Amino acid sequence: MTNEKPADDSASLLLDQQLCFALYAAQRAVTAAYRPLLDELGLTYPQYLVLLVLWERGETTVKELAAALRLDYGTVSPLLKRLEAAGLVRRERSARDERSVLVAVTGRGEKLRERAQCVPASLLAATELAEAEVARLREELWQLTRKAEAAADRSR
Template sequence: MDDEFTLELDDQLCFALYAASRVITARYRPLLDDLGLTYPQYLVLLVLWERGAVPVKDLGAALQLDYGTLSPLLKRLEANGLVRRERRPEDERSVIVALTDDGVALRERAAAVPPVIGDAMGLSKEQTAQLRGLLRTLTDNVSR
């Protein structure tokens, strides 16, 4: 048996990822509470702030979420006046998600979030870039 792969908890990469994800998400919570958002709602808004109006299908692909998971998020954001969903005139089956004026305005307040999280992580720019790259590679490899 390869010594690298044991049944010891401290040897489980999945547990290290799980624990890191939990503490980072918990660190986001008070910041996002101030914005009236959950973490998944924040992720939706990040895509819309970056890309503008997008089809639901593209939003799901960007966030790696299926329609059943994404739909309730969009309903809540729409109820809160931050996004609107519209059928595309040229294809009634396709729905576009766009920011409202309030959704656009929230971006300015949300700009304070990444620096706080970055400071909490305590990594250099180089370490952050390296970790992000490794995690993307990991995700791609495991997804195959």
Template sequence: MGRVTPQDDRDDEEAAGSLLLDDQLCFALYAAQRAVTAAYRPLLDDLGLTYPQYLVLLVLWEHGETSVKDLARALRLDYGTVSPLLKRLEGAGLVRRERAADDERSVLIACTERAEELRERAARVPGALLTTTGLSAQEVARLRSELWQLTERADTAAVRRRGH
């Protein structure tokens, strides 16, 4: 069922120092990310959205109007990446950007009525992805939990490295 890699035939210590592509955790994550994004593509095409646009709308649907800074933080992206994405969403009539009344330096982002209308159709995407991938809700929950744990550990390691 699963992909057999060179690591499967060696002990973990040996594989940990391997330079074989299929032994790299980063490559397994990269390949999985690309495959999952590809599985989302036809579902999002039906909504007229790209995957990054879908993520922006998920944040806005969950939190309502938010600052660009908070949006970037939620998406774990930098301002330079978020800004052109928001410009495209605004051009498509899905979000509006405006300066905060209490702080002219802060830009607020909110969904338009058109984006709110997409919300109901978008609610079908997660279930459709489960059907497409054949994963159960429990498998998705386990994978998500493990990936968030990995993210936290990697973030902590990165902070420690920068500190030294």
């Protein structure tokens, strides 16, 4: 048995020492950096993410869209309503499965894709991040995501 005192745990409860807070602050800052770029397109950041999935995958179900965005149906549905009201997407029941709703980009949404092509490069320029730095950060964040999801699954 040693006579060592336990480590001081007070530092573990400092806000700036929290991984979750650093991620939260970074997410808010990145979203704020996107705002002027997306304002030019008439989109919010979550709407932009929805369109990114649809531009990449084409017509998809609401369920698949929600899974790709890691959001629940109740969060995706209002986003889709606003995008549909803006004429950027269309929703319709699947002929094969009435329970399933399909979402697709409209012609107007496809035209917006052309204007959105400059957003990723503009964000890099605005943040002064090099492509290699972004790639490294993205990979580290995806690793963290996988580990956090596994930890959450273990605790269920």
